[in-house]
Amino acid sequence: MMDTRMLPRGVAKKVTIYLNEDTQHHLGPLYESILTYLMHKGVAGATATRAFAGFGGHNVLHTPKMEALAEHLPIRVEFIDSAEKVEEVLPTLYDMVTDGLIEVQDTHVVKSAMKEKPLPGPKPARFREAAKAKLMQIFFGEADRWHEEPLYDAIVKKLRMMEIAGATVHRGVDGYGAKGHSHKKSFFHVSRDLPVMISVIESAEKLGLAAAAVEEMLDDGLIVISDVDIVRLVHANLPTS
Amino acid sequence: MQTYQPAKLLRLYVTESDRYQEKALHEAILEKCRELKIAGATVFRGVEGYGETAEIHRARLLGHDLPIVMQIVDTPDNIERLLPAIEGMLDKGLIAISDVSALRIHK
Numbered sequence: 641m642m643d644t645r646m647l648p649r650g651v652a653k654k655v656t657i658y659l660n661e662d663t664q665h666h667l668g669p670l671y672e673s674i675l676t677y678l679m680h681k682g683v684a685g686a687t688a689t690r691a692f693a694g695f696g697g698h699n700v701l702h703t704p705k706m707e708a709l710a711e712h713l714p715i716r717v718e719f720i721d722s723a724e725k726v727e728e729v730l731p732t733l734y735d736m737v738t739d740g741l742i743e744v745q746d747t748h749v750v751k752s753a754m755k756e757k758p759l760p761g762p763k764p765a766r767f768r769e770a771a772k773a774k775l776m777q778i779f780f781g782e783a784d785r786w787h788e789e790p791l792y793d794a795i796v797k798k799l800r801m802m803e804i805a806g807a808t809v810h811r812g813v814d815g816y817g818a819k820g821h822s823h824k825k826s827f828f829h830v831s832r833d834l835p836v837m838i839s840v841i842e843s844a845e846k847l848g849l850a851a852a853a854v855e856e857m858l859d860d861g862l863i864v865i866s867d868v869d870i871v872r873l874v875h876a877n878l879p880t881s
Numbered sequence: 882m883q884t885y886q887p888a889k890l891l892r893l894y895v896t897e898s899d900r901y902q903e904k905a906l907h908e909a910i911l912e913k914c915r916e917l918k919i920a921g922a923t924v925f926r927g928v929e930g931y932g933e934t935a936e937i938h939r940a941r942l943l944g945h946d947l948p949i950v951m952q953i954v955d956t957p958d959n960i961e962r963l964l965p966a967i968e969g970m971l972d973k974g975l976i977a978i979s980d981v982s983a984l985r986i987h988k
Contacts, residue, residue, distance in 0.1 A: 777890075779923060779954070813949075814911060815923035835923040837952070851984075859988045862921065864890055864954050866981040 647684040647752040649803075653726040654747040657717040657733065658696065659740040671715045674736060678719055681729050684752070686719035696741070720747060751801075766873050774847040775868040776840045778854055779817060780861035783833040792836050795854055799840065804850050810837045817862065841870060885982035889960040893951040893967065894975040897926065901970050907949045913966055914953060920985075922953045954983055 657674065665673040671688045678686045691714035693703040702713050726744060733742060778795065786794035792809045799807045812835035840850060851863055899906035907924050914922045927948035953963070960978065967976065 777952075779921070810925055812923040813926045814907065815921070816911070816915065817921035817923075837923060837925070855984065855986060858986045861986050862954060863885075863984045863986065864888070864981045865885065865983075866890065866979055 645682055645684050646754055647720065647749050648722075649749050649752060651723075652720050652747050652749050653723050654718065654720045654745045655726055655730075655733075656743045656745070657737060657740060658694075658743075659715045659717065659737065660696070660702070661690065661713050661715045663739050665736060665738075670736065670738075670740075671717050674717050674733065677732060677736070678729065681725075683719050683721050683725060683729065686717060688715055688717045690715055720749065769872040771843075771870055771872070773841050773868050773870045774844050775866050776842075776847055776851055776854075777864045778838045778840075778858070778861060779864070780836055780858060781817070781833045782811060782836045784836075784859065784861070786857055791857065792838060795838055795857060798853055798857065799850055802846075802850060802853060804840060804846060805842050807838055807840045810839065811835070812837065841868065883984060883986070885984045887957065888954055888981050888983040889957050890979050890981045891951075891953040891955075891960055891963070892977045892979075893953070894977075895949050895951070895971070895973075896946055897949055898946045899949075899972070899974070906970065906974075907951060910951060910967060910970060913970065914963065917959075917963055917966060919953060919959055919963055920955045922951055925950045925952070954981065 659670055659674075661669065661671070663670040675686055675688060691702075693701070694714040695701045696714065704713065730742075730744075780791060782790070782792070784791040796807050796809060815835040817835065840847065842850060847865070851865065854863060893910065895906050897905070897907075901909040911922055911924065927950060930948035953960070955963070964976070964978075
């Protein structure tokens with residue numbers, strides 16, 4: 641079993657190969673040979689899909705109605721990897737595809753996630769990691785919104801997407817801010833606008849990015865940043881940042 | 882272009898049952914902050930905790946005595962001005978002040 645490999649986020653290349661299902665390579669279908677080759681080269685992932693219909697260089701329309709047993713349908717093999725990896729595998733693919741089309745596009749990996757498999761054996765060891773970090777506190781109102789959703793939800797989602805280590809939303813019970821109005825809970829629970837504070841702890845560098853993103857989203861509020869000393873307890877099998 | 886300004890963050894730890902002149906202490910402090918034109922203050926209620934008296938504060942069936950944390954952010958001058966006023970109102974409790982940089986956003 642090969643080591644698992646996850647694609648990093650950011651710029652990448654997407655390769656699409658168009659073939660016929662019955663194009664052969666040595667003793668098997670070509671798409672199988674291509675998938676096997678890509679897997680051995682450690683490409684992060686590849687998918688072969690059978691098309692519903694299409695035509696190619698031979699100017700013959702391939703549809704399920706026209707093909708006996710539908711074995712001559714178009715197949716599309718797609719994979720995404722770094723420019724270097726694509727550069728590495730392209731010459732061989734060029735050689736393998738005797739009948740078909742290869743295309744490369746620039747793409748952008750937004751998310752590449754893999755569920756962690758529980759490790760067998762005893763509970764993994766923990767270790768202590770002390771570091772300097774930054775604490776950001778963002779103050780605004782519970783009723784503030786961002787594109788029809790609560791602002792605090794939107795900020796947490798955004799921070800998650802930016803892979804910020806963590807964020808906690810606190811709801812105040814009373815308070816006032818720059819708007820001057822009191823945030824106290826009203827007796828009839830109508831027009832609730834209690835104060836909300838989100839606290840985020842991250843390295844200085846990443847926190848700077850997070851603060852800039854929050855600044856964009858906040859219409860009326862306060863961002864407070866301070867230095868903190870942190871102690872993290874980390875499982876030995878998890879990557880540390 | 883707005884920029885981050887040096888400021889002070891004051892954290893105040895009291896409990897829900899603390900009183901000041903027949904009023905809940907945190908409400909009285911909030912009023913004092915408004916009176917002194919402090920930029921803003923937020924009151925948080927803790928879920929559980931303990932402090933100087935070492936009695937555990939948690940929600941009981943009758944009567945709450947939960948920890949209250951107040952956070953106040955303002956310029957060093959204003960916090961300096963607020964501090965003696967708050968100190969006069971507290972019998973017991975804890976005040977912690979830290980240096981922060983703050984950005985007020987108002988679009």
